Amino acid sequence: MKIVLIGFAAAGKTETGKIVARKLKRDFVDVDEEITKLSQESVSDLFGKYGEQYFRQLESEVLKKYFEVCNAVISCGGGSALSPLFQDFANNAAVVWLKVTPQTVYKRLGSVVRPLFDGLSLRNLELKMKERNAIYGKYASLIVDTDALEPEEVADEIIKKLYLI
Numbered sequence: 001m002k003i004v005l006i007g008f009a010a011a012g013k014t015e016t017g018k019i020v021a022r023k024l025k026r027d028f029v030d031v032d033e034e035i036t037k038l039s040q041e042s043v044s045d046l047f048g049k050y051g052e053q054y055f056r057q058l059e060s061e062v063l064k065k066y067f068e069v070c071n072a073v074i075s076c077g078g079g080s081a082l083s084p085l086f087q088d089f090a091n092n093a094a095v096v097w098l099k100v101t102p103q104t105v106y107k108r109l110g111s112v113v114r115p116l117f118d119g120l121s122l123r124n125l126e127l128k129m130k131e132r133n134a135i136y137g138k139y140a141s142l143i144v145d146t147d148a149l150e151p152e153e154v155a156d157e158i159i160k161k162l163y164l165i
Contacts, residue, residue, distance in 0.1 A: 017075035097140035
């Protein structure tokens with residue numbers, strides 16, 4: 001069974017995913033990193049030069065590549081669950097939503113450049129998250145609140161809940 005991590009930017013998907021993969025002795029895949037390898041450009045550059053639609057096309061290509069993977073931990077980008085292909089991608093997977101509050105995202109992002117979120121007020125961030133949370137909730141087989149936890153603790157929580165340890 002593949003483990004797919006979804007959630008908003010700054011929820012801790014990449015760091016947590018690496019830890020879960022290490023502890024379970026599985027491969028780790030970061031969708032945004034795969035997009036960067038495929039395009040030879042950063043996520044920020046892709047958004048800036050070509051726009052969100054082009055980025056989402058590349059994201060769909062990466063998701064297709066990992067449809068049949070069964071024994072990996074896959075960290076999705078914050079918008080991966082928006083892809084029309086995500087339903088098929090998430091089949092036969094444990095989809096874990098790393099949930100985070102807008103206040104925590106705002107604090108964690110600080111001055112980090114993130115496409116689609118640069119310069120958003122806390123209120124606008126809340127609205128964007130509300131929209132995305134409905135989608136994350138649709139796919140999640142497990143929800144872990146990451147606000148007060150370190151990535152190691154989140155990873156342990158995921159493993160404990162998925163494997164009933």
